[in-house]
Amino acid sequence: xxxxxxxxFFAFVATACVAQMVNPGEGSDQAITFATYADYQTAKGDTxxxxxxxxxxMGQHNLVFSRNGEKHKVPCKDLWGFVFKGVLFRxxxxxxxxxxxxxxxxxxxxxxxxxxxxxxRDGTEHSFYDIGYQNYLSHDLESPIVRAIFKTxxxxxxxxxxxxxxxxxxxxxxxxDRDELDHTRQCxxxxxxxxxxx
Numbered sequence: 473x474x475x476x477x478x479x480x481f482f483a484f485v486a487t488a489c490v491a492q493m494v495n496p497g498e499g500s501d502q503a504i505t506f507a508t509y510a511d512y513q514t515a516k517g518d519t520x521x522x523x524x525x526x527x528x529x530m531g532q533h534n535l536v537f538s539r540n541g542e543k544h545k546v547p548c549k550d551l552w553g554f555v556f557k558g559v560l561f562r563x564x565x566x567x568x569x570x571x572x573x574x575x576x577x578x579x580x581x582x583x584x585x586x587x588x589x590x591x592x593r594d595g596t597e598h599s600f601y602d603i604g605y606q607n608y609l610s611h612d613l614e615s616p617i618v619r620a621i622f623k624t625x626x627x628x629x630x631x632x633x634x635x636x637x638x639x640x641x642x643x644x645x646x647x648x649d650r651d652e653l654d655h656t657r658q659c660x661x662x663x664x665x666x667x668x669x670x
Contacts, residue, residue, distance in 0.1 A: 503537055503556040505546060509614045512552060520546060523556050523593055526570065526586050526603075533569055533603075557592050561585045562610075564617040566629065569604045571617060577664040579640060582608040582617060583653070607647075607656040611637055620656050623649045642666070 504517035511517060521539030526548075528534075534545040535554070548569060553562040561570040562582065570585030587601040607620035611633075618629040622644040625631040634644045646659035 501557065502539075503535075503554050505535075505554040506552050507550065508552050512613075517555070520544070520554075523589055526589065533567070535570070556589065559588070559592065561589070562613070562617060564604075564608060566619070567604060571604070571608050573613075575660065575664070576613065577660075578667055579643065579660070579663070580610045580613060580617075581620075581657075581660045582610070606651060606653050609633065609640075609643075620647055621649055621651055622647050 501522045502519050503521065503523050505520050506512040506517045519539075520535075521537035521544070524536040524538050524543060526533055526535055527545070529545070533548045535548060535551075536543055536545055538544075548563050551563050553560060554570070555561070560573040562573060563569065564571050564582075570589065571582035572585045572588040573580060574583050575581045584601050584604050584606055586603055587599040590599040590601070591597065605619045605621075608617045609620045610617045616629070616633075618633040620630070622630050622634055626635055634640070640663075643659060643663040646663065647656050650656070
């Protein structure tokens with residue numbers, strides 16, 4: 473089983489100038505879930521309580537929330553996403569795991585949601601995780617999320633993403649097949665900054 477680390481604080485300072493940072497500050501401890509993107513757009517969500525954990529159950533993953541002293545599970549597969557402490561998490565399609573939206577510029581960039589949820593829950597600056605991937609991309613908030621690893625292929629979800637959105641070729645080429653968090657972050661920052669100069 474893979475065990476990796478991610479850090480909440482990173483060299484993304486330049487991103488504030490080139491892309492909208494999606495972390496409006498400390499929000500409520502009460503998570504709000506959204507079944508669809510349309511629900512998110514119209515703020516028609518369910519307040520489910522404070523995030524407790526992400527647990528497997530019969531091949532699926534469930535978010536565990538606590539409300540009024542009682543814990544309850546919400547299947548990830550039933551959600552488009554949720555907001556916790558002012559931060560948006562979407563559910564990716566491959567494993568139905570949460571991913572944290574880090575920036576919404578020309579492209580949407582996400583990181584491992586489980587790690588970020590633990591950091592928010594525990595008030596820490598880094599966390600280890602062993603489920604999901606480090607980095608993800610999507611064209612916008614409504615479109616499918618893909619792993620941000622770009623080998624030369626046309627069969628994987630990432631390969632299909634690369635073919636469907638040729639405008640992101642400089643970004644995909646920069647990321648390449650390197651599964652390195654800092655490298656991918658820098659590629660996203662550099663890509664958004666290059667568009668600002670045009």
